[in-house]
Amino acid sequence: MISINQLLTYQRKLRSNDYILLNQLLDDVEVGAFFETNDGKSIIYGFGQKQTWTEMPNATESIVFGAKSFDNQLDTGIMNGFWFEPEIIVVLEDDKLLSNLITIDACLKKVQFKNSQPVQIVEEHNENDWSSRVQSLINELKKQESIQKVVFGRQQQLQFSNTLSLTTLVPVLRKQKNIYHVMIKKGHELFITATPERLIKISHDHLETAAVAGTIQRGKNESEDDAFGKILLRSKKNNEEHEYVVRSIVQQLHDVTSTLHIPTSPVLLKNKQVQHLYTPIVGRINTNVSIRNIVYKLHPTPALGGVPQQKAMDYIRNHEMMTRGLFASPVGYFTRDNIGEFVVGIRSMYVNGKNARLFAGAGIVVDSDSQQEFYETSLKFQPMHELLEELSTNGCTNV
Numbered sequence: 001m002i003s004i005n006q007l008l009t010y011q012r013k014l015r016s017n018d019y020i021l022l023n024q025l026l027d028d029v030e031v032g033a034f035f036e037t038n039d040g041k042s043i044i045y046g047f048g049q050k051q052t053w054t055e056m057p058n059a060t061e062s063i064v065f066g067a068k069s070f071d072n073q074l075d076t077g078i079m080n081g082f083w084f085e086p087e088i089i090v091v092l093e094d095d096k097l098l099s100n101l102i103t104i105d106a107c108l109k110k111v112q113f114k115n116s117q118p119v120q121i122v123e124e125h126n127e128n129d130w131s132s133r134v135q136s137l138i139n140e141l142k143k144q145e146s147i148q149k150v151v152f153g154r155q156q157q158l159q160f161s162n163t164l165s166l167t168t169l170v171p172v173l174r175k176q177k178n179i180y181h182v183m184i185k186k187g188h189e190l191f192i193t194a195t196p197e198r199l200i201k202i203s204h205d206h207l208e209t210a211a212v213a214g215t216i217q218r219g220k221n222e223s224e225d226d227a228f229g230k231i232l233l234r235s236k237k238n239n240e241e242h243e244y245v246v247r248s249i250v251q252q253l254h255d256v257t258s259t260l261h262i263p264t265s266p267v268l269l270k271n272k273q274v275q276h277l278y279t280p281i282v283g284r285i286n287t288n289v290s291i292r293n294i295v296y297k298l299h300p301t302p303a304l305g306g307v308p309q310q311k312a313m314d315y316i317r318n319h320e321m322m323t324r325g326l327f328a329s330p331v332g333y334f335t336r337d338n339i340g341e342f343v344v345g346i347r348s349m350y351v352n353g354k355n356a357r358l359f360a361g362a363g364i365v366v367d368s369d370s371q372q373e374f375y376e377t378s379l380k381f382q383p384m385h386e387l388l389e390e391l392s393t394n395g396c397t398n399v
């Protein structure tokens with residue numbers, strides 16, 4: 001078996017301006033991707049396109065980056081799903097830069113730093129009736145016992161004063177800790193996520209996934225934060241929401257795994273704005289089960305869709321204001337030897353030139369409170385808002 005590191009024939013110690021050059025190269029190429037794990041220890045860049053697809057391919061001779069459409073509703077550009085095999089991959093691990101081509105240094109040498117301008121938000125559109133539509137959903141859940149949970153999304157549309165520069169954006173995004181930073185680019189289009197939620201990590205026959213569902217705010221100080229954490233851990237409503245996700249993951253993985261370890265109760269996963277109930281799940285995959293197979297089995301978990309799945313998906317399709325595109329969808333990469341990692345594209349933003357759509361959603365169950373869910377989604381917009389806030393005062397931050 002060949003591992004991703006063996007795909008790479010060249011390595012050297014990281015130089016201080018490598019990041020600047022790599023991010024600038026992302027600005028220069030037509031198609032690219034960036035994937036940083038939530039511990040910040042591993043980054044993969046993909047540059048250029050050898051092949052592209054709108055559907056996730058079954059296998060690859062090297063590595064494929066991409067994102068799957070949430071539910072195949074017609075959207076624009078990469079929001080319909082976008083996959084590509086890059087010409088060059090660069091991996092940063094333990095202060096080492098690894099690349100599949102000796103030419104990466106030649107490539108980086110050619111990159112010239114361009115100044116970037118601060119980007120202001122000049123127009124903003126919100127779904128002002130979102131809370132009342134959530135209230136209708138709660139009323140519906142009270143009437144009908146056949147549907148238990150719907151993850152209801154909302155979008156914010158923004159217009160920028162000028163286009164974003166990845167040379168500036170990537171280092172600002174990377175300041176947000178304990179979350180994944182993933183970006184897919186094609187031409188003027190970008191999909192960016194600062195998600196805490198891994199869908200799957202696969203290394204040969206070893207699988208890691210997790211249930212992330214049930215949310216509360218962070219406290220202003222440690223004791224308030226602990227108190228909120230305790231409320232979340234004891235909340236019947238949130239534990240029910242969470243349990244739907246655990247049960248569904250176990251069910252979906254049952255016939256493709258030989259072992260599955262599921263902790264009996266969730267712990268807290270803390271991000272800057274919110275804390276979630278979190279159950280990490282690990283297992284062993286049966287032979288000849290592809291990563292694609294597992295991505296398709298798990299997506300959408302009830303953390304992003306609902307319960308029962310089809311009814312929740314129909315509700316989302318009929319009642320959310322806009323199509324989701326890549327929001328809440330699997331985004332990541334996989335290699336020819338069954339290594340790969342996919343996150344779900346939440347706390348995310350789609351950019352097309354000077355226009356952007358920001359996404360947030362919340363799991364709605366019969367005991368939900370529409371104002372509380374509105375507040376929760378406002379917190380979930382924050383990672384992208386904070387990124388844009390910093391880009392509005394900062395041009396080229398990394399020189």
Ligand SMILES: C=C(O[C@@H]1C=C(C(=O)O)C=C[C@H]1O)C(=O)O
Pocket residue numbers: 151197212213214215276303304328346347359360361362363364380
């Ligand atoms: C849908 C989102 O988040 C999902 C919903 C959650 C919830 O309802 O508690 C928690 C984490 C995510 O699985 C989002 O951030 O937009």
